[in-house]
Amino acid sequence: MKSNNITYLPGVDHLRAFAAVWILAYHAFHLVGYALRFHQPFTFENYLHSDNPLIALVLEGHTAVALFMTLSGFIFAYGAYGAHVRFVPFMANRLLRIYPVYLFLLWIAVSVAPASVTLPAMAETLLPLANLPSAFHVEPYTDMFWAVAVEFQFYLLFPMLAAVTERRGVRVLIGVIVLALAVRVLIVAFGGNAREVSYWTFFGRVDQFLLGMIAARVYVRLMPSARQALLIGAPALLIACGGLVGFHHLGGWVNVAWWRILWTTGEGIVWAVCIVCYLPLAARLPGVIDTALQWVGTRSFSIYMLHMIVIHAVIQQGWLISGTGLFKLLAANFLFIILPLTVAIAALSFVVLERPFLDLRRKYLVPNDAMPA
Structure with a gap:
């Protein structure tokens, strides 16, 4: 997504594309899988499990939300490095970015x-x-409105966090992460649900946004080479995948154990490292793959906001490939029906609902040396 405030990083759109497709696959496998098994609306009872590590990664694709939130913190902090963020135009840009699609869906829901x-x-x-x-x-x-709400709550604080970080460094962000973790501990200690507070709320997700901000400063200061990125990023990706497979075998998303208050922080750390390490490698992708990923990444917000509607429509209308072998069927329905339908509708949404308003965005960054003392 190109902006007149932030230097374009193609790798960021690659990661947006990856996250959008991952969350789409996650919801498709679970909702379609439930429909094929039980022929009734989805519930979290009988949560789908697999001993196949690759399928387990799809079934725990909720972590793509963590990647999105970490990426948000990264890209805003990357753009704001060495600059002052003006609150009003920044928030105006956020409204122009989010609200056209958001209000369109809200209007449908009200109707x-x-x-x-x-x-x-x-x-x-x-x-x-x-x-x-x-x-x-x-x-x-x-x-998907809940995630937009949490992100927007981050945006309200970002200009202040960026200003404080410019003056005092990342220790302030680390302090806020510790504070958020303490809040989660207290909530669970008083009988709260560790999964619910960690997954759906500001205090559960702010770690990821802040870790993305920290990652941006690390990236700008170190500018790792492709070799360094590969040496650090490959183990980080293996840890991420291994952790998700282990998480799946511990029960997956439905698990409400106390350690869930730590899980979102762990996700943020791993995805922050992966973001920093992927960007130097992104430029080495073949041109056709780079262009395709940028195209999907640019439309990732519409994919994210609209994909549940597509999945529900496909299930309710019975537009499903039938046969034997549950996971083969799920893969076929995802690849040949749900993914192309979602991307096509998201492409239309981008042209009609997003791009006209994106062109109205204003500059919100002022270089620090241009600010009065």
Whole structure:
């Protein structure tokens, strides 16, 4: 996604593409898998499991949300390095980036379920505080609103965090990470659900955004070579994959053990390292792959916001490939039906709902040497 504020890094769009397709595969495998097995709407009972490590990685693709959030912190901090972030134009840009698609889906949800509309619930969703249980929700149109809400809560703090980091360094960000972890510990100590507070909330996810910010400063200062990136990034990726497979064998997403309060921090650390190490390698990809990944990455927000609607439509209309062998069927339905449909609709959404508003974005960065003392 090119911006007039941030130097374009093609590798960032590669990672956005990867994360968007991963979360799409995750939801497709679970929802379609449940429909094929039980012929009824999805619930988290009978959570799908596999002893195959590659399938396990797909089934724990919720970690793609962590990659998105870490990547957000990285790209904003990368752009703001050595600069002052002006709050009003920054937030205006965020509204132009998010709200056209967000409001379009909200409008559909209201049209589908007008009887569910209440003023407090709509206010929470519009602010956005859609990650609150009392917010307006109509499946599948608002399914991904919770993540947008959490991201937007990060954006409100980013200009202040960027300014403090420029003056005092990353120790401030580390302090906030420790504070967020302490909040999660307290919530669980008082009877809260470790999974719920860690997965759905600001205090559960802010670690990832902040670790992305730290990673940006590391990247700018060190500018690792491709060789250095490979030497560090390959083990980091193996740790990420091994950790996810182990997580899957411990029960996967449905596990509510106390250690879930640490899991989101661990995800953020590993994905932050992978981001820093992938960017020097991205330039070495063949041109055709680079172009394809950039194209998908540019449309990743629409893919993320719309994919649940596509999956639900495919299931409800019975547009599924049938046969034997559950995971082969899931792969076929994902690759030949759900993925192309989602990408096609997201491409249209990008042209109609995103690009016209992206062109309205303003500059929000002022070099530090241009600021009054």
